Amino acid sequence: MSALIEVENLTRVFDVSKPWLNRVIERLPKALLTAVSDVSFGIEENSVYALVGESGSGKSTIGKIIVGLVPPSSGKVEIDGVDLATEPEGARRAAVRENVQMIFQDPYASLNPRWKVRDIIAEPVSARGGDTEGLAERLLEQVGLSAQDAGKYPHEFSGGQRQRICIARALASNPRIIVCDEPTSALDVSVQSQVLNLMSDLREELGLTYLFISHDLTVVRHMADKVGVLYLGTLVEEAPRDTLYADPKHPYTQMLFEAAPRMDAFGRDIDPPKGEIPDAINPPPGCAFHPRCPIAVDRCRKERPRLREVGKTRVACHLAE
Ligand SMILES: Nc1ncnc2c1ncn2[C@@H]1O[C@H](COP(=O)(O)OP(=O)(O)O)[C@@H](O)[C@H]1O
Numbered sequence: 001m002s003a004l005i006e007v008e009n010l011t012r013v014f015d016v017s018k019p020w021l022n023r024v025i026e027r028l029p030k031a032l033l034t035a036v037s038d039v040s041f042g043i044e045e046n047s048v049y050a051l052v053g054e055s056g057s058g059k060s061t062i063g064k065i066i067v068g069l070v071p072p073s074s075g076k077v078e079i080d081g082v083d084l085a086t087e088p089e090g091a092r093r094a095a096v097r098e099n100v101q102m103i104f105q106d107p108y109a110s111l112n113p114r115w116k117v118r119d120i121i122a123e124p125v126s127a128r129g130g131d132t133e134g135l136a137e138r139l140l141e142q143v144g145l146s147a148q149d150a151g152k153y154p155h156e157f158s159g160g161q162r163q164r165i166c167i168a169r170a171l172a173s174n175p176r177i178i179v180c181d182e183p184t185s186a187l188d189v190s191v192q193s194q195v196l197n198l199m200s201d202l203r204e205e206l207g208l209t210y211l212f213i214s215h216d217l218t219v220v221r222h223m224a225d226k227v228g229v230l231y232l233g234t235l236v237e238e239a240p241r242d243t244l245y246a247d248p249k250h251p252y253t254q255m256l257f258e259a260a261p262r263m264d265a266f267g268r269d270i271d272p273p274k275g276e277i278p279d280a281i282n283p284p285p286g287c288a289f290h291p292r293c294p295i296a297v298d299r300c301r302k303e304r305p306r307l308r309e310v311g312k313t314r315v316a317c318h319l320a321e
Pocket residue numbers: 014015016033034035053054055056057058059060061062280
């Protein structure tokens with residue numbers, strides 16, 4: 001165990017059954033949805049790990065498990081060698097938890113409209129009785145806004161500015177790790193790269209570690225050190241950034257690249273990859289990707305491929321080499 005964050009055999013199942021009485025009357029079985037299935041990866045300190053996949057692939061669930069908003073069904077997350085699920089409630093657990101903050105996709109929904117920006121930013125610190133004197137003002141300047149903005153309300157800002165406020169709030173408790181869940185996908189193309197640049201700069205200045213979640217391989221390209229590709233809750237490929245972009249090995253990763261072939265498509269709506277995402281409650285047997293895979297063979301319909309190492313890549317495909 002060396003990485004700052006170690007995710008091991010993480011699985012999360014949601015019970016999406018209809019209410020009991022409906023099930024009895026309609027003779028329905030329980031419906032269980034596996035959002036995250038046996039996922040393992042590590043994030044080195046001061047690096048950016050990008051998790052990429054289509055909507056519904058389990059990205060947000062993994063992010064929420066890491067920050068402690070959702071408990072795993074099985075498997076574990078260790079942060080700096082501490083497993084928070086087994087660590088007793090107390091100072092050590094609180095300190096590790098404080099180390100991890102999350103930034104969400106929608107900066108409109110995640111800021112309380114009735115609070116002044118000063119109170120929003122200082123809240124993580126004031127909630128535990130810390131010193132907030134000048135804190136919001138200093139953080140606002142750090143994220144490229146002005147100290148005077150502390151006295152304003154969220155509605156007085158644009159989308160990009162609001163995401164900067166969310167970043168300032170995340171930084172208030174001096175975290176080491178930030179989980180960024182599609183932090184720019186609700187923003188105009190013109191401001192997306194500004195916010196991404198800010199996040200890159202902050203990582204350098206503050207020595208931060210990021211888990212960067214995105215549905216778009218072009219967005220993570222200039223930020224990520226390592227990229228993990230998720231399909232239906234499973235990690236299907238993982239590689240250092242340059243390796244993945246030069247030589248994607250999984251047919252699904254290749255399909256994602258075909259859907260976003262050019263850098264000038266950055267942030268714009270692109271055609272989604274071909275084929276329907278299958279039902280997560282009844283996933284296809286064998287390789288879950290086989291109904292969409294252009295090179296599937298008979299074995300793919302029967303046997304689930306395990307992640308294996310091919311050069312610097314880990315890939316879950318029977319045919320990858
Ligand atoms: N609280 C929940 N209850 C039931 N199903 C959920 C819940 N959260 C997520 N899911 C389901 O889990 C799957 C993965 O969701 P999510 O992690 O949000 O994916 P992503 O962020 O990649 O779009 C989806 O099928 C989603 O509908």
